[in-house]
Structures are given as structure tokens and as C-alpha cells.
Amino acid sequence: MTESGARLDHLVSVLKGRGYRLTPQRKAVLQILAASDGHLSVEQIYARVKKDFPMTSLATVYKTVTLLKEMGEVLELGFSDGGNRYDGRKPYPHPHLICIRCRKIIDPEVTALSHLPQEVASSTGYRIVNHRLDFFGICPECQAAENQAGNNSAGQAARRNSIRRW
Amino acid sequence: MTESGARLDHLVSVLKGRGYRLTPQRKAVLQILAASDGHLSVEQIYARVKKDFPMTSLATVYKTVTLLKEMGEVLELGFSDGGNRYDGRKPYPHPHLICIRCRKIIDPEVTALSHLPQEVASSTGYRIVNHRLDFFGICPECQAAENQAGNNSAGQAARRNSIRRW
DNA sequence: GTAGGTGCAAATCGTTTGCTGATTC
DNA sequence: GAATCAGCAAACGATTTGCACCTAC
Secondary structure (H helix, E strand, C coil), rough: HHHHHHHHHHHHHHHCCCCCCCHHHHHHHHHHHHHHCCCCCHHHHHHHHHHHCCCCCCHHHHHHHHHHHHHHEEEEEECCCCCEECCCCCCCCCEEEEEEECCCCCCCCCCCCCHHHHHHHHHHCCEEEEEEECCCCCEHHHHHHHHHHHHHHHHHHHHHHCCCCC | HHHHHHHHHHHHHHHHHHHCCCHHHHHHHHHHHHCCCCECCHHHHHHHHHHHCCCCHHHHHHHHHHHHHHHCCCCCEECCCCCCCEEEECCCCCCCEEEECCCCEEECCCCCCCCCHHHHHHHHCEEEEEEEEEEEEEEEHHHHHHHCCCHHHHHHHHHHHCCCCC
């Protein structure tokens, strides 16, 4: 069985185990989340679901994603500008690396972080339940594009206009 | 001179140095940011500004905070549920510890993190320009409150209802 | 005097919700 | 056959914006 197939089976069993119904729309969302690279927006999920179920509504996608999030089977990467992303394959805290130009997100390997929550808990008395580590930068492709644009004013304007919040 | 006084002078000089006018409303926002604990919401800033300038509008507070953010003099802690906070004293990346019950935010001491951006840059080819590390947990006060509430159903309902997104 | 800033209200946009008819189990 | 779910459209809430008037310089 494929990795995404196993993940899909798990999601289905968790859903049914809690007494939720497996509608075609939900199954489509689960499939997409199980097979994704882990950084989909709701709009992206919606677009892919509609290929199979054109009458699916955006609200249903939101409801399903929220349901999975509450069950701990999807990790929400929330951003204040509304560009939220969802990871249905690794629904536990892990570092992310986000390109501020093209919004691509990857999972970098970062060493020796597992002790940090315990360290913070010990020094502050807080009970740590979650954490998040994001790096923001410019991916190699966007760096190349910027270099190619050179120092002409059009390139500078493009760079100015691509500044985003995070 | 006090620390917040020095910080205020710095903010004023940066603003004027870039040709921006120092209006009473802006000065009030700068004072509050310079004197704050570093984790104010826009609404909190607005409420404090209005004590001195009751006719100040929320839009002006937003504009001033955005201006300072673009100048790199305020750190925005954006959250996807809209509860954004602003730090006018330490406008550079540093870890935060957020209570998911009362929303209190403190700056924990976390060791040996400065090498991480370089490590990620080396292994991925990204040019890292920013990063963010947040810990989410329950502060000692809220832990005590939950223990006092005990295992009665009212306490459990209170805990259920206080779950927030992050 | 004038460019820039303020206040107001309306617009924006991702997300949530109320409701009615349809569907899973 | 019910309780749950989907679709729709309206509501929501933080933030942004257009515009007419005002004011710091």
C-alpha cells in the first residue's frame, strides 16, 4: 500500500470511529489531504475536490478541514493575512520554511529542537501543549528570478510589490 | 533617561528622519508602544490612545502601527484568528510563549537558537530573512484556575469553550 | 501654502453560521 | 427513519481604503 493510501485509511477510520459519516465530499477532502505535500490552502483543496465533485461547496471544505483539525489529524499553519495552509500528513509540530515571494512551503531538517518545549516549561512553569517554528526567506528559484530581473526599475517594482505580511 | 524614554526618542527620530510628520496621534501611539510590555493588540493601543486623544480613530492607529512595522521598528505577532499583537520594544525575532487560555504573552529565555537560520539557509539554499518561534501552553495562573475548577462539569465546559485556534 | 495626515464610513476577504433540503447509516 | 450533512447566502470581524477636511512643517 502507498503511504498516502495508508494515511487515507487512517483518516477514514478515525472519522468513522468517532461516529462521523463518510460522505463523498468528505472522502474527497481526505484523499487530497492524505496525498498532498502537506501545505495546501483551502482554496487549493476546494479546486481539487471540484474536479471530482463539481457541486461541492467551499463551506463544506471548511467544515471538513475544521473537523479534522479538531480531531488532531490535520495541522493548521495559520497566517495573519489569511493564507492558511493545512497539512494532513504530518499533523504534529514541525519547522516550516516559507518563501515570501512565491509562498512555497517546505519542511526543512532542523537539528536538536525536541528539548526546547521541556526547557521552556521548566523555566516558566507553563504547561506547553504546542509550538511552532517558521523560517521566512526566498527560495533558490525566486532568488534566481530576482537576479535575472537585475537592477532595472521594473525588477525593483516587482520586488516592492511582492512584499507580504507574515 | 528611562528605557522607554530612549526607545521613544529613537522611534521619533526614525519617523522624522524619513520625512514623516509627528502628529499628536502618532506621538501617542509611539509612547504607548515604547512603554508597553511588547504584546499589545491594536484595540489595546487604541484604548490607551483615546485616554489622551479621545477623537483618535482606530484607522489611524492601524496606519501608524503599519508604518512602524514597515520601517522595522515594530514586530508584528500575527495570529490567524485576528488577535494580532505588536512589540515596539524588541522589533526583532525572538521566541514567545503564549497562554492559550488568557492570551498572555511573555518572552521566554531559550538557549542556542541563533545558529538555526544559518543552518536552514545552508541546507536548503533559501536566503533566510526572518523567523518565528512560538510556544503555546497554559500559564501557571490558568493552571491553578483549572485545578480549582476541579472535575465538575462546569469546569470541563469552561475548558472546552476556551479552546482557541493558533 | 501645501503635502501629508486624520476621521469616517464603506469596502474587503477569509471564514463561519443559520437554515432547508438531501443523504448516510 | 432519523440524525447528520451539504449547499447556499448572509453574517462576521479584523483590517484596509476612498475621500473630504485638517494641520504640521
